[in-house]
Amino acid sequence: MGAVALAMTVGTAAPASAAPKGGDTLRLTMLATTDLHGRAQNWDYFANRTYSERSGDTTGLAKVASVVDSVRQARGEDSVFVVDNGDFLQGTPLAYYYARQEPITETGVEHPMAAAYDAIGYDAQVVGNHEFNYGLDLLDAYTEDVDHPVLGANVVDEATGRPYQQPYTLHRMQVPGHKPVTVGILGLTTPGSAIWDKGNVEGRVRFEDMVESAEKWVPVVDAQADVVVVLSHAGVGSTSSYGPDVPTENPSDVIARTVPGIDAMVVGHTHRDAPSQVVRNEVTGQDVLLTQPYRWGATVSQVDFDLRKVRGQWDVVGTAATALRTKAAPESPEVLAATAEAHARTVEYVNQVVATSAQELSARTSRYEDTAILDFIQDVQTDTVDAALAGTDRADLPVLSIAAPFSRDAVFPRGDVTVRDIAGLYIYDNTLEAVELTGAQVRTYLEHSARYFEQVPATGDVDPETITNAVVPEAPNGIPDYNYDVLSGVDYDVDVSQPIGQRIVGLSHAGAPVADDDRFVVAVNNYRRSGGGGFPGISTAPVVYNEQQEIRQLLIDRAQADGVIDPADFFRANWRLVRNGVPLIG
Incomplete structure (x- = not known):
């Protein structure tokens, strides 16, 4: 040559x-x-x-x-x-x-x-x-x-x-x-x-x-x-x-x-x-x-x-x-x-059509607001773990789910959704696990995740796009998107006007405040459960589910089984960014 x-x-x-x-x-x-x-x-x-x-x-x-x-x-x-x-x-x-x-x-x-x-x-x-x-x-x-x-x-x-x-x-x-x-x-x-x-x-x-x-x-x-x-x-x-x-x-x-x-x-x-x-x-x-x-x-x-x-x-x-x-x-x-x-x-594989989306779903803002496309992951993880717990001594425990905004460019177009669309949302080859956490551990976990945001002043305009990826000692280049987790199954606010460690407000489940001794099963990927990102409590918590199922494949299987991806079936806005109790968005 x-x-x-x-x-x-x-x-x-x-x-x-x-x-x-x-x-x-x-x-x-x-x-x-x-x-x-x-x-x-x-x-x-x-x-x-x-x-x-x-x-x-x-x-x-x-x-x-x-x-x-x-x-x-x-x-x-x-x-x-x-x-x-x-x-x-x-x-x-x-x-x-x-x-x-x-x-x-x-x-x-x-x-x-x-x-x-x-x-x-x-x-x-x-x-x-x-x-x-x-x-x-x-x-x-x-x-x-x-x-x-x-x-x-x-x-x-x-x-x-x-x-x-x-x-x-x-x-x-x-x-x-x-x-x-x-x-x-x-x-x-x-x-x-x-x-x-x-x-x-x-x-x-x-x-x-x-x-x-x-x-x-x-x-x-x-x-x-x-x-x-x-x-x-x-x-x-x-x-x-x-x-x-x-x-x-x-x-x-x-x-x-x-x-x-x-x-x-x-x-x-x-x-x-x-x-x-x-x-x-x-x-x-x-x-x-x-x-x-x-x-x-x-x-x-x-x-x-x-x-x-x-x-x-x-x-x-x-x-x-x-x-x-x-x-x-x-x-x-x-x-x-x-x-x-x-x-x-x-x-040929990635261009297979697996479902139809009722509307366009984008992950662009998933870092700072609850989105339907991330809730699609949460719903699949929750249902998979909940079904696996049937007949066990944890069958009656609430199942929560953790997901991170891996890709800002992920989108399910309105109409045909292919394998590559789903792979573009879940870009890692993680498997699904679940652990048991207490209410206190859930709160501590969320506080750790909330470090992802820069602290904002008490007054003045705030652009949510500019306050993510906060610089902390262990992440001098900023916390990456994949180390920011959101949780489904509970309701909570993240008050970004407060210092790190004091940001989770109104944490509740089924309309009642989460008590420190409440028990939850939490669906999580193997990277996070093994300690990736240094989230507290998760790597030492009792593992209650681990069937080595790949999350991406679970998403594809759900899409194929349902045929239609409709946010009305799974989307529920359960968290938001606030400043002194006032929502930053909408």
């Missing part, structure tokens, strides 16, 4: 140590991606069209492939190696289809993401947290499919005490005219999967502290390699979206600062566009280059390593990072061909 014109954002070069005079010199190039999330082609399955966004960025491995081909052509294929930094098995209907509708664990078909990576010719990748969403059997099947090692040094087999994934790989590179170079690639992943996918991993694998694992494994790799790269499926800043019982979620900069022997790290998980960051290692005084490609294949990080032969050994004397945007690149015919059948089957 001919070279393509690439839009580039040049990162800062890490200062090189003083290079000795003379000797053999060589430049190697690493190309890195992260957080592809099931994007093989540049296609929006929810919109049923080529993917596009305002920035002009595009997505998918087909775009990435053309960038990789261009760099290989310019630099020489023997001097380029390609890595991926995790979160590749979940995120699109394509990934869902081959995990749940026609699972590769049953059909033996090659996973389309594996086919795409192999068409490009990757040399290594690390598992991300979303690799565990569909269970270890699917991850194992994918690992068997791909032609490169899938790493994960801190993912440990509970039965053997050894790494469940290959911890590292030694990639030998032979550039014509030079002595061989060994690139050691170590893989580490954020330990949050112990909570987020507890049902899939508990008792089978554990996730050890990333810093401690780096301290253990980097010296092993460094002793065998000329260049040491760490694939770190974690961000920087040590932020966390779970409690203190699990090691830090985003310690990539801590690893760079405290563990000697690393030349460069690929960072991910947080979906930031951060092509270059330099961290000074406290032990050696040397700079470590961190690069984070933008999510979904919007960029490819290019990291150049300048090497010099010193006393018969290769030394890294300079590193520099560049972000290659993929939007100007054509889609690779090879990747398109490798994934064509899987893509077509997925498009």
Whole structure:
């Protein structure tokens, strides 16, 4: 393939140590991606069209492939190696289809993401947290499919005490005219999967502290390699979206600062566009280059390593990072061909009509007002749990339901509603669970959720659009929409003029105030029940329902069974934003 014109954002070069005079010199190039999330082609399955966004960025491995081909052509294929930094098995209907509708664990078909990576010719990748969403059997099947090692040094087999994934790989590179170079690639992943996918991993694998694992494994790799790269499926800043019982979620900069022997790290998980960051290692005084490609294949990080032969050994004397945007690149015919059948089957699946909507239902304002489309989720969850409790000792307890506004763009059009419309509303592959909570715990839970709003002044105009996603210490970039929960089955106001912890007003059930010792069954997704988002009480509450049913499929099944989605059947406005008792909306 001919070279393509690439839009580039040049990162800062890490200062090189003083290079000795003379000797053999060589430049190697690493190309890195992260957080592809099931994007093989540049296609929006929810919109049923080529993917596009305002920035002009595009997505998918087909775009990435053309960038990789261009760099290989310019630099020489023997001097380029390609890595991926995790979160590749979940995120699109394509990934869902081959995990749940026609699972590769049953059909033996090659996973389309594996086919795409192999068409490009990757040399290594690390598992991300979303690799565990569909269970270890699917991850194992994918690992068997791909032609490169899938790493994960801190993912440990509970039965053997050894790494469940290959911890590292030694990639030998032979550039014509030079002595061989060994690139050691170590893989580490954020330990949050112990909570987020507890049902899939508990008792089978554990996730050890990333810093401690780096301290253990980097010296092993460094002793065998000329260049040491760490694939770190974690961000920087040590932020966390779970409690203190699990090691830090985003310690990539801590690893760079405290563990000697690393030349460069690929960072991910947080979906930031951060092509270059330099961290000074406290032990050696040397700079470590961190690069984070933008999510979904919007960029490819290019990291150049300048090497010099010193006393018969290769030394890294300079590193520099560049972000290659993929939007100007054509889609690779090879990747398109490798994934064509899987893509077509997925498009056919998501465009199946499952029901008719009596009116257009939008999620646009679900963050700050009760909406019918979110109540559709609540109603399905409530009915599913209520039916399952029949004949049990909790059959007479009220069933409440928790849901979050995952997508601001979700809409059920008036008329035909397809699988992709429902998948666009419920974009995650969560399963349904239920726990028992007291009235006091319900109130505390809602107070935690209400942190999502900025506190507003006692008087003056307030635009609800501007007071969401409040910044709190554990969410310095603002609380994400998926960590704001609304509750059905009780009535309450959220007074955003009050400080955090004092916002839930008028909490009642069936017309009576909720007492601290009231008992409720609460339907909730597995991510939240396992501790995702740090909501109090939910992860330790007694589990009363867990049949591993996917919420998205439950929504599709309800739509198909009823044939008509009519808000008159399920919508009841039970919560609102207020200021000193006065509603902010309507």
